Amino acid sequence: MTETTGYSGGGFVHVKNPHLDSMEEDILYHLDLGTKTHNLPAMFGDIKFVCVGGSPNRMRAFAQFMRRELGLAGAGEELPDICAGSDRYAMYRAGPVLSISHGMGIPSISIMLHELIKLLHHAKCRDVTIIRIGTSGGLVWQQVTGVPSSGLASVSLCPGIEAGSVVITDTAVDSSFQPRFEQVVLGEVVVRSTELDKDLAEELLACSREIADFPTLIGHTMCTYDFYEGQGRLDGALCSFSSEKKLEYLRRAYDAGVRNIEMESTAFAALCGLCGLKAAVVCVALLDRLEGDQIRASHEVLWEYQQRPQRLIAAFIRQRLGLGPAGRSQH
Numbered sequence: 001m002t003e004t005t006g007y008s009g010g011g012f013v014h015v016k017n018p019h020l021d022s023m024e025e026d027i028l029y030h031l032d033l034g035t036k037t038h039n040l041p042a043m044f045g046d047i048k049f050v051c052v053g054g055s056p057n058r059m060r061a062f063a064q065f066m067r068r069e070l071g072l073a074g075a076g077e078e079l080p081d082i083c084a085g086s087d088r089y090a091m092y093r094a095g096p097v098l099s100i101s102h103g104m105g106i107p108s109i110s111i112m113l114h115e116l117i118k119l120l121h122h123a124k125c126r127d128v129t130i131i132r133i134g135t136s137g138g139l140v141w142q143q144v145t146g147v148p149s150s151g152l153a154s155v156s157l158c159p160g161i162e163a164g165s166v167v168i169t170d171t172a173v174d175s176s177f178q179p180r181f182e183q184v185v186l187g188e189v190v191v192r193s194t195e196l197d198k199d200l201a202e203e204l205l206a207c208s209r210e211i212a213d214f215p216t217l218i219g220h221t222m223c224t225y226d227f228y229e230g231q232g233r234l235d236g237a238l239c240s241f242s243s244e245k246k247l248e249y250l251r252r253a254y255d256a257g258v259r260n261i262e263m264e265s266t267a268f269a270a271l272c273g274l275c276g277l278k279a280a281v282v283c284v285a286l287l288d289r290l291e292g293d294q295i296r297a298s299h300e301v302l303w304e305y306q307q308r309p310q311r312l313i314a315a316f317i318r319q320r321l322g323l324g325p326a327g328r329s330q331h
């Protein structure tokens with residue numbers, strides 16, 4: 001069975017569940033919010049941007065950064081976690097920006113997105129843009145054609161763009177490089193499209209040109225169910241393939257247009273697309289997977305890498321809000 005993506009009229013979030021209307025109360029259990037216990041339209045009705053990412057600390061830092069970028073921050077202020085009553089996810093606000101953690105992997109982001117999308121629906125939010133700001137493994141190589149002394153042209157792959165590059169996803173693909181997300185519903189496989197908003201991706205790429213100190217590119221993002229075997233790593237507790245097989249797989253991924261690998265983008269693209277949210281995925285590559293599997297950069301370097309998608313999204317939000325160039329505040 002295949003479902004199609006559809007943007008709703010009026011810019012409202014689209015929940016596609018007829019049962020919701022007959023429920024007296026909707027408890028968003030993992031967010032510790034609900035329609036009877038909280039005035040969701042008053043709390044969230046003016047939200048225009050939702051940013052999600054795996055780690056609660058990253059999403060708190062992003063909200064603090066956005067508050068400074070939007071001129072909202074008080075000196076030394078502590079931001080309250082809106083979901084403090086639940087220890088599953090963390091949620092922070094910076095003016096019209098909501099920043100939420102989603103944990104690791106498709107099941108975790110999927111639960112958060114069901115509740116977040118219902119929250120935006122109950123709050124009557126309109127014209128919301130949602131962006132995943134994450135980390136990934138890079139496949140950011142260039143094909144180099146050489147003509148050695150033999151006179152025969154050869155094509156080789158060389159590391160082209162260093163770790164720390166930012167990839168804006170045009171299409172999320174599964175581990176067979178297909179633009180689909182398969183969800184088992186009542187024992188049947190439902191296939192969902194994983195197309196993301198192309199205009200939004202281009203708008204983000206244009207914003208990235210304001211930020212000169214790291215490279216940004218558009219490409220496919222491969223989403224896997226695992227960090228180790230699922231991403232062709234040789235360093236997990238289990239591994240049944242050779243280094244040659246790993247490289248052959250990653251090169252096939254590259255040839256199919258994949259430029260980075262992470263663990264949530266297909267579910268994110270599918271759920272957001274079906275519910276009428278304009279969505280983007282922007283992930284920094286922590287390493288070049290052609291060169292290795294282990295993430296060896298220092299904590300300081302990794303923290304700075306994680307800030308790169310955040311800086312790009314801050315520039316984008318500032319531009320959308322008509323606030324001019326970003327980057328005046330320090331992380």
Ligand SMILES: O=P(O)(O)O[C@H]1O[C@H](CO)[C@@H](O)[C@H]1O
Pocket residue numbers: 053054055103104105133134135136227262263264
């Ligand atoms: O940096 P975040 O958002 O957590 O995402 C990436 O990092 C995790 C693996 O380390 C996976 O969840 C992957 O998608």
Ligand SMILES: O=c1cc[nH]c(=O)[nH]1
Pocket residue numbers: 135136137138227231261262263286
């Ligand atoms: O290699 C990597 C790095 C971050 N996240 C992933 O899913 N894979």
